[in-house]
Amino acid sequence: TRFILPQATPEEARTLPWLVPHYANAEGRLRLNVQSWIVETPTNKIIVDTCIGNNKTGRSVPVWNNLDRPFLNDLAAAGYPADTIDRVLCTHLHVDHVGWNTKLVDGKWVPTFANARYLFGKSEYDYWAAHSPAGEHKAVFEDSVQPIVDAGRADLIGSDHRIGGEVSLIATPGHSPGHISVLVTSDGQQALLTGDVAHHPCQMAHLDWSSTADSDPIQSIEARKMLFSRFADTPTLVFGGHYDPGHIVRDGDAFRLIAAPESP
Numbered sequence: 001t002r003f004i005l006p007q008a009t010p011e012e013a014r015t016l017p018w019l020v021p022h023y024a025n026a027e028g029r030l031r032l033n034v035q036s037w038i039v040e041t042p043t044n045k046i047i048v049d050t051c052i053g054n055n056k057t058g059r060s061v062p063v064w065n066n067l068d069r070p071f072l073n074d075l076a077a078a079g080y081p082a083d084t085i086d087r088v089l090c091t092h093l094h095v096d097h098v099g100w101n102t103k104l105v106d107g108k109w110v111p112t113f114a115n116a117r118y119l120f121g122k123s124e125y126d127y128w129a130a131h132s133p134a135g136e137h138k139a140v141f142e143d144s145v146q147p148i149v150d151a152g153r154a155d156l157i158g159s160d161h162r163i164g165g166e167v168s169l170i171a172t173p174g175h176s177p178g179h180i181s182v183l184v185t186s187d188g189q190q191a192l193l194t195g196d197v198a199h200h201p202c203q204m205a206h207l208d209w210s211s212t213a214d215s216d217p218i219q220s221i222e223a224r225k226m227l228f229s230r231f232a233d234t235p236t237l238v239f240g241g242h243y244d245p246g247h248i249v250r251d252g253d254a255f256r257l258i259a260a261p262e263s264p
Contacts, residue, residue, distance in 0.1 A: 022259035046087040053099025058139030091195030092176040098144040109147040122156035124178025174220030204255040
């Protein structure tokens with residue numbers, strides 16, 4: 001975690017006891033993960049963000065190269081085989097959010113979710129199409145983004161896009177130029193999928209702690225202030241891109257996250 005949030009030293013984390021045990025251990029080591037979320041509505045089965053993917057190369061994090069993980073088997077075991085997904089929604093187009101967009105078949109990257117439309121923010125796609133000349137960004141764009149467009153499976157959307165009556169988007173640029181968060185409303189309840197507005201709940205207490213991966217650190221601070229202010233002290237269940245769900249509450253001039261009870 002130190003490469004992504006260098007401010008969040010164990011000493012600093014220990015000043016936030018509410019992080020333990022769900023978001024840090026007693027020694028102040030932060031807990032982070034990489035995950036996808038499934039949103040099922042009466043008319044759609046949506047996967048939000050697609051992790052790192054198998055067989056990918058050119059990644060700057062060494063252990064993310066040439067993975068061989070049972071992601072698709074796990075999805076199927078949970079009741080969502082790849083061919084049942086009809087929307088793939090990427091909050092942004094970073095390496096750990098687009099990897100399973102594609103899979104390697106006979107040496108070619110093809111859409112993993114063959115029956116799905118892939119929803120990319122237009123401003124996000126346009127930015128990376130113009131700013132991926134080399135290195136990891138080039139590899140990610142070429143193996144996990146552009147093949148979807150080439151296959152005719154991509155829809156480039158604005159932040160006013162909706163999926164049915166339940167799913168809407170919120171523009172939250174800063175971590176990336178066209179970053180979006182996802183709001184799900186159903187039967188009077190709400191869930192917020194933040195993407196990487198915050199990589200870790202410690203950024204709720206320290207709104208000025210921007211990630212080293214943020215394209216615009218100042219804008220990312222403003223996105224956190226806006227989003228957390230809107231949903232603090234409400235029943236909205238918040239799902240982060242890299243941490244377990246919870247409820248945001250105000251804490252002085254900032255916020256904290258109360259972990260949601262685990263499902264039985």
